[in-house]
Amino acid sequence: MKTSNNRRGFIQKSVLGLASVLGSEVIFAKNIPKGISILGKKAFVDTLPEGKHKDLMLLNDRPLNIETPPYLLDDKITPADKMFIRNNGNLPENIDVNKWQLIIEGESVKTRKVFTMNDLKTKFKSYTYQLTMECGGNGRYGFTPQTSGNQWEDGAVSCAEWTGVRLRDVLESVGIKEDAVYIGYYGRDTHLSGDVTKSSISRGVPMKKALEDETLLAWAMNGQDIPLLHGYPLRLVVGGWPASVSGKWLSKITIRNKIHDGEKMTGHSYRVPIYPIEPGGKLPESDFKIIESMPVKSVITYPKTGAILQEKQSLSLRGHAWAGDLEVSEMTISIDFGATWQKCIVEKPKNRLAWQHWSVKIEFPKKGYYEIWAKATDAKGVAQPMVIPAWNPGGYLNNSCHRIAIKIA
Numbered sequence: 053m054k055t056s057n058n059r060r061g062f063i064q065k066s067v068l069g070l071a072s073v074l075g076s077e078v079i080f081a082k083n084i085p086k087g088i089s090i091l092g093k094k095a096f097v098d099t100l101p102e103g104k105h106k107d108l109m110l111l112n113d114r115p116l117n118i119e120t121p122p123y124l125l126d127d128k129i130t131p132a133d134k135m136f137i138r139n140n141g142n143l144p145e146n147i148d149v150n151k152w153q154l155i156i157e158g159e160s161v162k163t164r165k166v167f168t169m170n171d172l173k174t175k176f177k178s179y180t181y182q183l184t185m186e187c188g189g190n191g192r193y194g195f196t197p198q199t200s201g202n203q204w205e206d207g208a209v210s211c212a213e214w215t216g217v218r219l220r221d222v223l224e225s226v227g228i229k230e231d232a233v234y235i236g237y238y239g240r241d242t243h244l245s246g247d248v249t250k251s252s253i254s255r256g257v258p259m260k261k262a263l264e265d266e267t268l269l270a271w272a273m274n275g276q277d278i279p280l281l282h283g284y285p286l287r288l289v290v291g292g293w294p295a296s297v298s299g300k301w302l303s304k305i306t307i308r309n310k311i312h313d314g315e316k317m318t319g320h321s322y323r324v325p326i327y328p329i330e331p332g333g334k335l336p337e338s339d340f341k342i343i344e345s346m347p348v349k350s351v352i353t354y355p356k357t358g359a360i361l362q363e364k365q366s367l368s369l370r371g372h373a374w375a376g377d378l379e380v381s382e383m384t385i386s387i388d389f390g391a392t393w394q395k396c397i398v399e400k401p402k403n404r405l406a407w408q409h410w411s412v413k414i415e416f417p418k419k420g421y422y423e424i425w426a427k428a429t430d431a432k433g434v435a436q437p438m439v440i441p442a443w444n445p446g447g448y449l450n451n452s453c454h455r456i457a458i459k460i461a
């Protein structure tokens with residue numbers, strides 16, 4: 053069965069084909085009135101994997117895609133139980149960490165080499181960085197017409213503390229040829245079709261990004277072994293770029309003499325038009341470019357949308373902001389639909405490519421309904437748009453302002 057990742061589409065297609073939802077047959081499926089979608093899997097919270105917070109939102113169970121509601125991103129460092137999951141294939145099985153190998157090969161490697169986990173841990177210096185990882189499709193639900201793929205709302209983002217060795221140190225130890233332009237990763241997850249010769253995803257970054265201080269081959273997240281769902285026992289972690297370049301269950305890095313051409317590097321996967329197009333428009337494959345640094349964005353993590361507060365109460369709001377390879381220089385919020393903006397306090401990042409925490413205290417003039425809009429500006433003066441930015445066929449890079457609703461009673 054071909055599954056659509058679109059939540060409603062998935063359920064409707066399943067129903068039309070009288071196929072199953074959650075492994076059980078939909079009895080009376082043929083009676084469902086046209087235009088009505090069944091509640092389906094969203095009602096069965098126990099389908100979330102073990103170790104995940106019960107209020108995460110299941111977008112798809114095959115492959116597993118789970119998002120974090122913004123209020124659950126309130127921690128300064130994202131804990132494992134609240135981290136979104138974006139899998140493209142099936143989880144690897146029977147991992148034996150003692151036998152795990154990382155192969156370094158490719159046209160532009162001087163000598164092919166194989167490392168064990170122990171080699172990595174003992175032969176190189178280790179580093180710890182907080183790194184922001186946002187799915188390129190975060191915010192996809194905002195685009196009209198709807199594009200295919202998981203309809204992420206605002207929570208496909210995390211910032212955890214990763215420990216490992218620098219990819220640069222490992223690549224330099226094997227030798228990089230002069231003609232190297234890109235690296236590509238391969239992981240041990242398997243293709244949904246069950247075809248073991250196919251990768252579910254194999255992406256990469258240009259050498260310049262690969263050789264940055266913060267690009268890690270990591271074995272620990274928040275001071276512990278990386279959870280299985282997030283790439284145990286080894287993960288490539290590249291902060292500030294679409295999280296799809298941070299390969300989980302990492303088994304191979306290839307040093308390429310051309311742009312890596314692995315699975316999900318072509319077509320409209322993680323690529324956007326080089327010129328603006330009208331919503332729903334088409335363009336030739338040659339007119340797309342690969343997404344690199346992610347755009348400036350922010351999230352309100354406190355209060356939760358829908359909060360009801362008492363009159364005269366001043367309110368302390370908080371959240372995080374990030375800007376790909378850049379720093380966030382200013383954070384503002386509006387309670388009057390963007391007519392006026394108030395400056396927030398923005399902390400410096402813990403290290404380059406870590407998200408930044410912001411806070412602000414506000415007073416509401418009288419009782420009633422308010423929306424709070426949050427807008428970050430990056431170090432080059434580029435701000436988040438208040439409206440949905442450029443439509444693109446893959447539904448990437450929606451960095452419009454996060455909004456929450458509150459009532460003063």
Ligand SMILES: Nc1nc2c(c(=O)[nH]1)N[C@H]1C(S)=C(S)[C@@H](COP(=O)(O)O)O[C@H]1N2
Pocket residue numbers: 135136137138139140141186187188210238239240241252253281282283294295296297298299300301
């Ligand atoms: N091997 C492998 N790595 C992968 C993926 C995958 O499916 N397989 N998904 C990528 C995508 S698209 C994203 S957004 C991030 C999600 O990371 P997380 O699930 O740890 O939050 O992992 C990336 N790395």
Ligand SMILES: [Mo]
Pocket residue numbers: 138186187188189295296
């Ligand atoms: Mo992603």
